[in-house]
Amino acid sequence: MAVINRFDDPESERNYIVAERAARIPATRALILIGIATFLSYITMNPMYFPREGVIAYTIAAGVFIAVLVAYYLLTQTRFYLEQRWVDLVLFTGLTAAMLMLIDALGDQAAITGISRFGMAIINMGILVIFASVGFIANARLFMIWAFTLLLLYVAFLAQADRSLIQKTYTLTNFSTFFVFSAFVNWDIDRRARKVFAANIALEAERQKTEELLYNVLPQTVAKRLRDGKAVADSFSDVSVVFVDIVGFSKLAQQLSPGHLVKLLNQFFSIADSCAERHSIEKVKTIGDAYLAVSGGTASSGQGALAAVNFGRDLIAEMKQRAEASGVDIKLRIGIHTGPVVGGVVGSSRLAYDYWGDTMNIASRIEGVADHNGIAVSSATYFECGSAHDFERAETLALKGVGETEIYRLKMTQASLAVTED
Template sequence: MIHPNNSDKTQLDALISHGMPHRQINNNLAESYKEQRRSFLVKRLQLQAQIMLVAGLTLIAFFIWENSQVEGKIYAFKIGLVVELFTLICWGLCKTSIGRRYPHLIFLSLCWSVTCAVQIDVAFLFNNLEPRINIWTLMFITQATIVPVQWGIHLLAQVGTIVCYLILYLLYSPSLTHSSAFYVEQGLYFFWTCIICVFSVYLYERLRKKEFYARKAMEVAQQKSEMLLLNILPEMIVEQLKQQHTTIADSFLEVTVLFADIVGFTELSTRTPPTELVELLNTIFCLFDQLAERHGVEKIKTIGDAYMAVAGLPKKSDNPAPAIANMALDMQNAVATFNEENNQSFRIRIGISTGPVVAGVIGLKKFAYDLWGDTVNIASRMESHGIAGSIQVCEASYQLLKDKYLLEKRGLIKIKGKGEMMTYLLKKIIIQN
């Protein structure tokens, strides 16, 4: 059984690109949702503070106009000024790092500055402990409408208001000015207002959370789909497919094409279990994929036990031949290392050709990016008419490589449709690029 190196990516990892455990993905999504909710809360608190400032001015003006006594006007102005000042401070804190880190404290501060602070001021100034239910209800409905997140702090704000009132009531022990039925009625209205506000915030936040996770799931699915597409087509071609729906086809005047074939693999397939055979071939081709990425070469496809790659497209290159030559030499070394580590005796036969090609995407189902032209045919013939364990190149490739690589003249070979062609065997690099 063949055991690939631990550093090799599995096929699934390659498809989804740097895949991470589901638990880590879920944790990241949870943190992302919390951060989005915190950002939303801060923005809405700024809006609430602005509305409270404007609303406070109108209420101050009303209370000053309503009070017939000068002393009452002064008290109304002082209470309103305290609330406005506190609201202004909270608004400013929303724009600081403290406010962005602890927005729930600003939420409670804005709420209690209206509900508790006003109740305390009225109790101290006028010895009046009538519950300010109208103000409380307005505050809670405002926050439930403008800041519909974190239902827990809405409930805490409401409970805190009631606790504050009860403490004042116990301290002052006033006599009731209305009938018990009046307070029961007001209490019921207030109770159901609080329940409806908290429940509506809970439902809204639950909906927003579902929408957030659904959107993120869609984004992850799109990323996986794009990674699958990038494993089939070059990145430039994927971008073209996104932008246009017409046939994609381009001509390239000079590219270098490589064909590689594992010698004796067909015979091996007749006496090797299918699972082991596929694992073996996948391990070798994964090594070739890594080499293609390292040398900037575009893998085109595999056909059985044959491997096809090209340099110079879809991004045009000034020196495609050296890139393919370096990859071919490294492929030989990779196979030799593989044989040594796995007690095998594989050899590969490689053919290289340089020249013009036409490249494009064909098909509607299982579409592929492919090449056409004499250059492709010659590269295929260089491989099929080559020598096991050798790299055979055509005359055009030889002219581009002869100054920096050691090549051995093999001689003329007959190529179908082209007649006799001079060929060379690539041995090694003599001048580093």
Template sequence: MTNPLTNESLIQELAALRSRVQELEQMEIALRQSEAQNRALLTAIPDLIMRISQDGIYRDFIEAKNIQLVVPFQNRIGKRVDDILPAPLAQQYREAIQKAVYTGLTQVFEYQLEIQGVSGEYEARVVASGSDEAILIVRDITERKQAEAALRSEQEKSERLLLNVLPRSIADQLKQNQGAIAHRFEEATILFADIVDFTKLAAHTPPTELVGLLNEIFSVFDHLAEQHGLEKIKTIGDAYMVVGGLPAPRPDHAAAIAEMALDMQQQINQFQVGESQPFSIRIGINTGPVVAGVIGLKKFIYDLWGDAVNVASRMESQGLTNSIQVTAATYDRLKDQYVLEERGPIQVKGKGEMTTYFLRGRKQIL
């Protein structure tokens, strides 16, 4: 019968076991580090290394990785690149080799090549080796190119979203400066449009149908704004605001707004309340100085401020159904090209008595 382990021997055994476990853990950590280093080295190693003479003859190959080849490397030795590669790529190879040999400078170029029905992208570095040959170091960069393309696609999506909110020039400024952006324009023409009786319609129309209808109408207005080179500012409920003459000043801003207003009147007729009654809109226009810019930290919007904006809003709210009411300032800029009818003096909230006009159409050119 064997004697049981004493407490002292048990402690020694446990200590030795613990030491062995720690040793194994350290070995495992070192192994992981070594594997990580090896993976990094393998990633850095070129996919293919070739020696090619100045006149384009394959002399030697070193395959660093498993890479698909147009022709197995053993079948290339002694042949010309023109016999193996597509003509444009073979010419690119030869030109890079000759330039590297003549100048001593490393040549780098990228190319696409289809191998066994699979298109890939590659980077070639050409380094002179002696006076009559060069070393070509080729890497498969397909994954990198795909990642770059995906990143560009996401950047383009973000850019499009930003440009749907802000004019390009303002978006560019905002990227460089997160502070408030404001510019004064001595003259711009502002248009407000409002769908008549839309509030009553909203009371008995399902929300999704209502939003869908507004989206259709305002999408048509957006196309008109783009067509006439105008800047949509915002929608407020069933009201639509657009401006001409900023952020890029233009001398014909009043005429461009007039053209849009007349087109809006025409386009709104294609939308109906129920089965037969067409929508009606009121439009108000004013011309004058404004301040335009972006303020705040969230939910950026390019907006306008100034008395000219307030008056344009009053022209809409105190206008008549299916009419385009303009101020005297706008009338002065349109009277030679458009038919305008004087409404006479009206009381405008916050401004007192003002003489206004209705824009009826374009003058006939004889």
């Protein structure tokens, strides 16, 4: 394990620094306010015990310390503090200078406090390194630099102190305990925070994968409503429903091996998905060898019936090209009807956004009377398309479960079969 933890990816390291420093701002501010309150209480009490000169010296030193703490507090409200870790080093260098002034001021009052400058140094420096261990946030490297520098200064202070070797040794041992404990606290806080950050990144990546998977099954707006615990039920007054079916699929199933058949179906559905995306058609589901889509529903933004017909025309054109390349004669029938539908999500497992209504049934029946590699539409779809496409004259056919219905067949000329982009 590395002594100083760091993410290999520079971007992850930067994101961790900003996130961790931002997360710990409330605690940092609370610690700063505690420090300011402590100094203010001493400034208030000192006149009762210290002579005038001692009060002035302590107040000046405490004032410098408080000023640095106030600057520290104000910096935590800026983006600069979040992004620039080196500011911690500057702040704690200032606090170190202020603490040295405090030690000097208190040392002059040893006769009153009963604590020598020697004792004041170990107490106050110990408090400072503990404070710094939580003040250097996402900043273990710079904390170590600051703490080792402070340790060297303390060793220099001991070297010139008028004390015996045994006193100096024990004092250094005591301060080293503060130093080691504070270094461990800073390192361990950073180590744990990095683990949490890495776990959150992994969790977010999994959440995005789950959402992408969910959005492949459900429209984004629908998925959001489900996450919010809302019932999903919608009414649409003008939706073009497209039914696509492979002609003679049962015969193909007898001629082809299971593996080849599945491969062929996958190619068909993949081409249909591509055409649906190109024309902003919403895929609803596949039913055996059939493909169901709508134009004008929850997740489709195509131009209604026109987009539905364009989708069907391009799907037939692409499947013709694939049939020629594969040598397997695949023909499609496509039926389109425009009318009102109800959409929604039902059940609690294998969720899918589905559509219901007579419009669905009529589109299915129209598909059954379409020509091979042909598109048949209802009068509602025909009139919505206007003059954008060339249809044959209307036929009146008796559709099972529907009754007599006017049907229009798209003229499947070579020009009309050219793949287009809406």
